[in-house]
Amino acid sequence: MMSTQSWRRSLEAVVIPAGAVLGALVIFGIFCALAGANPFAVYGSIYKAAFGSWSAWQNTLLRASPLMLTALCTALPARLGLVIIGNEGALVIGALAATVTGLGLGTALPGFWVMVAMALVAIVAGGLWIMAVGALRHYRGVNETISSLLMNYIAIALLNHLVQGPMRDPSFVTKPSSFEIVQSAWLGNLPTTRIHYGLIYGVIACILAYVLMQRTTFGFAARTAGGNVRAARMAGLPVGKLTLAICFLGGSCAGLAGMVEIAAVQRRLNESIVSNYGYAGILVAFVSRHNPLAMVLVSVLLGGILASGGILQRSHGLPDATVMVFQGIVFLCVLFSDSLYGRFPIFQDRPARISTGSSVSA
């Protein structure tokens, strides 16, 4: 469908989301002005803190890498028509699984292999976590949005239980945490930077997801089932297996994000792992309209916005929740822009087709 679009339609697919982000910037500016800050100074600060220097870029990219992975947890099932928001829970479960593996293996294996094992276990654990959501949906008809969300809270409760009790390192007093992962299993940085290898994982995962969904029969089957389940069943597609597989893949990406956060950033498991990367990932998935390649770009943009939270507080006296308000406004504007497809004659091949605008799937 994408490939048969004319250039006008492709232009529409770029201009409308860009317009939505622009509109969100304007609304956010008005909001800042009402809050007593100069909107243009705020824009300038966000730009400077996000993309103004190499150091700012590194901060941005550090935040972008988990977003790419958690966004896939929403975007992949979305191609099947499922709205899954269990990203935070799958990330926590991935981090938990990685920590248990890393601490369990300790120095029994060379550091590199401990790291590989951590990643694999996190991928499987996160995958199974979201696969359970898919299974409940397919076999029991349980609404996947609500079940995945409830499982976020269950995952966080499990995390709190373990780090407060069985897994707690009594010598670490700052906050209840697990023991530290051995240093040889830490995820290193890209040469000469502060950016860890998680960024590469994120980019590779997004590219793989794109190829899988757009260029393979598996992806075609999934998109068909997402378009019309009944037609897919008639065509003999195994809808149940597709649901489980896609949910597993989505969850495994979020699980890997949890492992990366542990192995590269946190080093030990505690409540800081619950840092809203999961919820921001939902935003990334929707803004990029579930297109994995667009997600790389959107993650970098949102990573920049997240990176600017501190400077808004320091230079403009705006509370740190400002970034959250901005995210909310962007999200709302992008959702509204979905209703604009097909409404502008300039993007239509033949003006007579305006009335069939509903054929553009949302």
Next chain:
Amino acid sequence: MAAEALGWWGVPLGILAGTLRGSVPFLFVSLGECLTEKSGKINLGLEGTLLMGAMSAYAIAYLASGVVGPALAPWLGVLVAGIAGMGLGAIHGWLSQQPRVNDVATGIAMIIFGGGLANFLGKPFIQPQAPQLPTLNAGAWSSVPQVQSALQISPLFLLGVAVVPLMSWFFKSTRWGLYVRAVGDSPESAKAMGISIFKVRMASIVMGSFLAGIGGASLSLYYPGVWTERISSGQGLMAVALVIFARWQPWQCLWASLLFGGAQALGPAFQSVGINAYYYLFNAAPYLLTLVIMILTCSPKQTLAGAPGALGKED
């Protein structure tokens, strides 16, 4: 601690107290969600509404206590919380009815936006102490202090219980209730009757959000009675599951809210008798309960009995 003197009686007493306290936000949010879903739309954003309600009620109660006195100020806060909820509801109602805009996605966006706005505006009010709503001491007959404190019933609880028969009557016996049900069950025939689907859904979502805003006020002005950024802890989302469990019936929303309030009280109740080991796991009880209930009551073969016909369908 005198709780030790009570021994194991502290557990059922703690659960009773927690049920009376913790069910208030559930009751308001589930009634609000019930009204919204009866009209055929889902509002996941009630989580953000709850936060916004909690913040605005607390802020107004704090700011107004010097002007109208500490007795009236919390009630003003409750009213403003409802109005703030209506504002968020209007955004949701308008946006989710645009063509090709998914109401679930809009709800998620409203959680981020409403929550962000509440945290933004509520930052200065985390520290100060706002005047709380008064409570009715139904336990004055008892000489045991735990019983007395357990039976401190909020007037908001009674208000919520009063809304239940009112809403039930509204759906069954009024013209407007029929409009809401018609729009939710069969938009086509509602349109044929000359009813504006947009207006009815807008009104239902806005009124539902008003109730959810009051639910938020009960969090910050009654129990736990403080304003923090995480005070809603998913209760607005659980309302969606709760309404499914309650089969879209206001009376069943009341029973479900009591059940959920009780489940939430398990952790603190066991902690009060010295069982701390599984405190955090007990905190997951309401979420697990919701999940189990959904697994047991849902079916892939048919839609649930009582579900509005147009719920979750594209216009």
